[in-house]
Amino acid sequence: MQTSTSWRSFRTAAWLGWVIESNWTDPFLFAVYSIVKPLSGAAILVIMYGVITQGAYDSALFPYIYLGNAFYIYVGAVMTGVSWAVVDDRELYKTLKYMYIAPINIPIYLLGRGGARFIVGSIAVLITILTGVFFLNVDINLAEVNWGLFFVSLTLGIIMLALIGLMLAGWTLITARHEGFIGEAVAAALYIFSGAVFPLDVLPEWLRPVGYFMPTTYWLELLRRSLVGDVAQAFPTLSQFSNLEILGVMIGLSILFGLVSVWVFKVCDNIARENGMIDRTTNY
Amino acid sequence: MAIQNRDALTKPYSHKDIGLKLFLKTIMARAYPRIIGQQREISWVLFEILLPMLAVCAYVFVYRALNAPEEYVGFVVMGGAMTAFWLNVLWSMSSQLYWEKQQGNLQLYIMAPNSMMAILLGMALGGMLATCLRAVAVTVFGMLMFGVTFQIVSYLQLFAVFTLTMIALYGMGMMMASAFLLFGREAWHIANLAQEPIFLASGFFFPIKFLPFWVAAGASLLPLTLGMDAMRQLVFNSEFSGGFLPVSTEIWILAGLAVLFVVVSKYLLAYVEKLAVREGRITESRR
Numbered sequence: 001m002q003t004s005t006s007w008r009s010f011r012t013a014a015w016l017g018w019v020i021e022s023n024w025t026d027p028f029l030f031a032v033y034s035i036v037k038p039l040s041g042a043a044i045l046v047i048m049y050g051v052i053t054q055g056a057y058d059s060a061l062f063p064y065i066y067l068g069n070a071f072y073i074y075v076g077a078v079m080t081g082v083s084w085a086v087v088d089d090r091e092l093y094k095t096l097k098y099m100y101i102a103p104i105n106i107p108i109y110l111l112g113r114g115g116a117r118f119i120v121g122s123i124a125v126l127i128t129i130l131t132g133v134f135f136l137n138v139d140i141n142l143a144e145v146n147w148g149l150f151f152v153s154l155t156l157g158i159i160m161l162a163l164i165g166l167m168l169a170g171w172t173l174i175t176a177r178h179e180g181f182i183g184e185a186v187a188a189a190l191y192i193f194s195g196a197v198f199p200l201d202v203l204p205e206w207l208r209p210v211g212y213f214m215p216t217t218y219w220l221e222l223l224r225r226s227l228v229g230d231v232a233q234a235f236p237t238l239s240q241f242s243n244l245e246i247l248g249v250m251i252g253l254s255i256l257f258g259l260v261s262v263w264v265f266k267v268c269d270n271i272a273r274e275n276g277m278i279d280r281t282t283n284y
Numbered sequence: 285m286a287i288q289n290r291d292a293l294t295k296p297y298s299h300k301d302i303g304l305k306l307f308l309k310t311i312m313a314r315a316y317p318r319i320i321g322q323q324r325e326i327s328w329v330l331f332e333i334l335l336p337m338l339a340v341c342a343y344v345f346v347y348r349a350l351n352a353p354e355e356y357v358g359f360v361v362m363g364g365a366m367t368a369f370w371l372n373v374l375w376s377m378s379s380q381l382y383w384e385k386q387q388g389n390l391q392l393y394i395m396a397p398n399s400m401m402a403i404l405l406g407m408a409l410g411g412m413l414a415t416c417l418r419a420v421a422v423t424v425f426g427m428l429m430f431g432v433t434f435q436i437v438s439y440l441q442l443f444a445v446f447t448l449t450m451i452a453l454y455g456m457g458m459m460m461a462s463a464f465l466l467f468g469r470e471a472w473h474i475a476n477l478a479q480e481p482i483f484l485a486s487g488f489f490f491p492i493k494f495l496p497f498w499v500a501a502g503a504s505l506l507p508l509t510l511g512m513d514a515m516r517q518l519v520f521n522s523e524f525s526g527g528f529l530p531v532s533t534e535i536w537i538l539a540g541l542a543v544l545f546v547v548v549s550k551y552l553l554a555y556v557e558k559l560a561v562r563e564g565r566i567t568e569s570r571r
Contacts, residue, residue, distance in 0.1 A: 045346065
């Protein structure tokens with residue numbers, strides 16, 4: 001019964017999320033909207049890189065930056081997507097109270113809403129990578145890709161991001177007026193501390209431990225290594241670790257962050273229920 | 285208390301502002317919540333400085349990873365500071381009438397005996413002044429964190445460029461406010477879409493001259509493109525700060541854009557107001 005409720009909650013939430021994301025316009029405009037933003041973000045980095053290196057796109061640093069930025073789209077999509085569902089449902093549509101009294105599993109429902117963003121994000125990631133491969137010499141040899149490592153890392157990473165999103169959703173539940181900023185601020189901070197677009201060694205020494213504690217750092221490293229192998233391994237930040245070791249660290253940190261996230265959500269959910277915050281609107 | 289209420293009902297209006305005085309008072313009244321009200325929510329100010337700073341840090345570290353000349357760090361800090369203005373124009377000017385409609389205030393604005401243009405000007409003035417504080421904060425943090433230094437070539441030209449850029453930018457915001465009202469529920473998505481592509485086209489984090497000429501020329505329709513290009517030439521006196529066009533040319537173009545956007549915004553606002561009244565869509569709130 002519980003499994004069925006969870007699956008039903010997830011599936012319905014994912015469908016609802018998809019409809020909310022996509023039904024405001026026609027499919028063509030929606031596709032353009034979903035692709036233009038991430039491609040523009042990537043293009044800023046490409047131009048910055050090209051200006052400084054005078055177009056040396058065959059250097060090892062370029063795929064490092066480009067792929068890190070491409071996969072980072074998932075952070076904004078999945079993590080922020082889960083927490084933004086609270087803002088959407090409570091402040092904008094004013095339906096969160098109905099969700100709470102419906103026979104659904106609320107955390108699973110929120111994760112489902114993130115699932116819809118995952119689909120949109122996946123399209124953007126794919127288009128960004130294909131653009132890099134076809135137009136910018138990002139050298140991904142399909143025969144040499146470590147597909148096993150890629151799919152395992154990708155799946156674990158998405159689950160990890162969704163769970164962190166659940167933690168943010170909990171904070172969002174008990175936050176007035178600033179809930180929209182929470183996901184955005186955390187995503188922006190992780191962009192710096194995960195070494196998404198530059199090796200962690202560039203950070204001041206006292207800030208690097210923050211990056212080493214973030215599971216996203218290892219997740220992005222594994223994705224890069226699985227796609228461009230030796231190129232990614234050449235960077236000194238994590239070069240002394242094998243793929244298996246990095247995977248182990250990522251799984252360990254993901255479990256830690258996941259447990260903390262579920263606990264934080266439960267605590268925040270209780271506070272929100274106790275203090276009548278489930279249907280509170282704070283001037284969205 | 286009861287006596288006061290009775291007075292309010294029986295006493296005739298002792299004073300009623302009309303014409304220019306009403307126009308100016310409306311501007312001040314609409315600017316007030318932007319300048320005073322926003323500062324009361326200190327934590328919002330924190331977020332509005334923190335978020336651009338995080339983007340600035342990321343791009344600075346990218347340039348550092350590429351061993352770029354230090355001037356580029358300054359370019360990024362300036363771009364980060366100007367981001368505050370663009371986001372303000374996008375979310376608090378362009379989308380504002382749309383939000384007001386959602387919240388039910390738009391009909392009150394239109395019913396009141398004041399000019400809608402004055403309301404938009406008040407929003408622009410208030411937003412501009414309040415955002416200036418955030419932009420200064422981002423610049424100061426950038427200077428302290430990354431050791432950015434400025435070498436001003438001409439204070440007069442810098443003042444002219446900044447002022448014209450702001451007039452043109454907020455004029456564009458006023459124009460877009462009417463346009464966004466027409467877009468209906470797509471407004472949020474359009475505002476959301478107009479971030480990264482504009483950061484790219486306007487060269488927030490790199491000099492615009494590195495874009496193909498016609499792309500840069502097209503992007504010059506956005507006031508921040510030429511404004512930032514001119515300011516970079518005026519505050520970073522180095523071999524890397526050569527601009528897309530000479531500063532004097534950019535000043536003339538910015539002046540033209542300022543006039544164009546303010547005039548178009550006036551006509552577009554009148555059109556939208558007329559359309560909304562005729563079709564009865566002012567109170568409509570579709571999501």
